[in-house]
Amino acid sequence: MALRSAVLFGGGFGTQYLKWLKNEAHEAEDVVQPLETFGHVLFSLALSMCFGVKLDDEAYLFPQRWKEMLAIRTRLVTNPIPMVQTRAHKMEENKKDGIFSYADSLLSLDLPGGGKLKESEVTTLCYEFLTAGVSTVVSSLQWAMANLVKYPDVQAKLFEEIERVTQKNGGVINEEDLKKMPYLKAVILETLRRHPPIHTLLPHRVSEDISLEGYTIPKNTYVNFMLVSMGLDGKVWQDPLEFKAERFMGGRESVDLTGTREIKMIPFGAGRRVCPGMGLGMFHLEYMVAHLIKEFEWKAVAGDEVDMAESMEMDIDYVMKKPLQACIVPRK
Template sequence: MIFIHAFRHKLYSDGRKWAYDVLKKKLIAAEAESEKDILVQDHFQHAVFCLLAYMCFGDKLKETIIREIEAVQRPILTNFIRFNVLNFMPRLGKIVFRKRWKELLEIRRNQEDVLLPLIRARQEKIKHKGLGENQGIVCYVDTLFDLQLPKENSERKFSEGEIVSLCSEYINGGTDTSTTTLQWVMANLVKHQDIQEKLVREINRVVKRGEDIIKEEDLIKMPYLKAIVLETLRRHPPGHFILPRAVTEDTVLDGYDIPTNAMVNFTVADMAWDPNVWEDPMEFRPERFYGDNGEVEFDLKGVKEIKMMPFGAGRRVCPAISLAILHQQYFVANLVRDFKWEVEDGEDVDLSEKQDFTMIMKNPLRTRISPRIKDS
C-alpha cells in the first residue's frame, strides 16, 4: 500500500485540484439554476468518486465514465447488508436466496463491463509508455499488475476478476465514508456560523491573495481546520461500528469472557460520546482538540491511548487514515474559502442521525451558497 503513504500524497495533488474544480463548477451551476436550497450530497459524492477514480486508474476520466462507475458501485454499498446473508452457508444460500444471488451476479457483471476496460487500458498504457518521468502517476491498479500470489509450489499474478474486485473495494472503501464525513462537516459549519467565520479568518491569514486554490502545504498551517475535521469525526463518525474483530485465544475483557474466534464489534460512536472522557460530548466544539501549546495534537491512531477510533486503532488501523484527513481538509478549506454556506432566515440544520450502516442525516444537507467576495 505504498501508494497511499504520506510521502506520496503530493503526487496526487493534480487529481485533488481536478476533483474540486469539478465540484465547484457543479455547485456554481446548481446555485445559478435554483432559487431554493441546494442538495449538496450528490455533488459531494460525485467529486469523491472523481478523486478516487483518478487515484485508482491514474487518469482524469470523462464525466460519463465517472457516472458509469458510480452506477455500478452504488448497488454494492446500498445492498451490503442484504447480500451479507449469502456469506452464511453459501451453497444453501444460493438456493434459498436465489433471487438475491441472481441480483448479485448481475451487479458483478455490470462492474466488469465498466471497470475491466479501464484496467486493460491502463495496462496497455504501461506496456507501451511505461511509468517514468512525465509519464503520469503511479495509481492503485498499477500496484496490482505485478504482485505475485503464493500458490502451492509456484506463484501467480492476480486474475482480471480479482483486480476488478480489488478496485471496486478500493473505490467503495473511500467513497461513502468520505462523502458522509464531508456532509457532516459542512452541516455543522452551516449550523454554527461563528465556527465557519473563524475558519474563514484562519484561511485568509494563511493563503495569499490571488491564489486560485488552497494547496496541501497551506493546510498544515491551519490548526482550526484540522480541529473541525477531528471534531466531526468524533461527534459524527461515518459508521457506528468498525469492521468486526475476532480474538485468537480465550480472553477476559472488562469482566466478560470472550472465547476463541468470537466476533467482537466496537461501538465507535458511543466511545466518542462518553461523558467520562469528553466534556459535554454532544456539543460541537473544535477547540477541545487544542493542546496547552496552542497546537492541535491528537492520537487518532490510538498508539498511546484510545479516546475515539473512527478509523480503528492499533495495528489494524485504516491504512489510508492520513490520506482521508487530507482530503477532508482540502475540500472543506476550499469550499469555505470560495462560498458562504448558510440556510434561509428562521430555518435550521437538522443534525439528527439515521441509525444505519453509515451514520447519515435523516434529512440530507440542503443549503444556500453564495460566492465570497475576494480581494483583488
C-alpha cells in the same frame, strides 16, 4: 503524496465541483443540496487515482445509469476489467506520461517467490479501492459542512484562518498550506468524533475465556467496539455532545487516530488493521472543506434548520437522515 496532489490540483477537481455548486445555487435562489456533488467529485477522485482516468463531466448528467450500476453492485468486481486491461497494455506509455495509478502499482507488483497478481485479483482490489473510501468520506464531508452551517461562528473562524494562510499565494490553497491550518484539522477531527461515518468496527471473536472489568466473556463470543460511544464518553471528553473544534487546539485534546498510544476515538480503526486510506481520507476532507469555505459563505435556509438526525445507509454508513440543504453566497 505526489499522486494525490496531481489528481486534485492537476485534474481540475479543485474548481469543477465549485462551479456545479454555483450553477445549482443560481438556479435555486442560492439554495443547494450538495450531497450528490460531493459523491460525484469524490468518486471521480477515486477513479482517477485508481486508473489514471477522469470521469467525464457528462456522466454527471445521467443519474439513472448510476442507479442501475448500484442495482448490480454484486457484479461490480468485473466492471474494472477493461480499465485494468487498458492500463496493462499501456504500462510504458503511462510511465512516460508521469501517471502511476493504483492499478499500475498492482500490475507491477512482484509477489514473494515470483509471479504477478491475477487479473481477477487486481480488479477485486481496484473495486475495494473505489468503494471502501468514497461513501464514508462523502458522509463525513456532509457532516462537516452541516456543522459549519449550524455554527456560523466556527465557520467564520475557519474562514479567517484560510484567508490568513493563503493570502501570500493570492488565495490559492496548496497542499502544503493545509498543514498550516490547525483549526481546519480541528474541525475535521471534531466532525469525526461527533459523527463517525461507521459506528462499529468489524466484529472480533474471543479466542479464549477472558475476564474484563468484572465481566466474563466466554470463548468464541463475538465482540465489537462502538466507535460512536467512544466519542461521546463523558469520562474522556468534556461536553461530549457539543461541537467544539477548539478542544483539539493547542494540545488541549491530543488524540492518536491510529490507537497506537491510546484509544479515545478511532474513526479509521486501529492497530494492524487500521484503515490504509486514513491519510488520504483526512487530506480529501481538509482540501474540500477548505475550498468550500473559502469560495462560499454557507448559511441555513430560512425556516429550515439543519437536522442532525442520523440514519443508517446500506447496513454500514451512518448519514444525515435529512440531506444537507443550505444557502451559499460567493465570497467577495
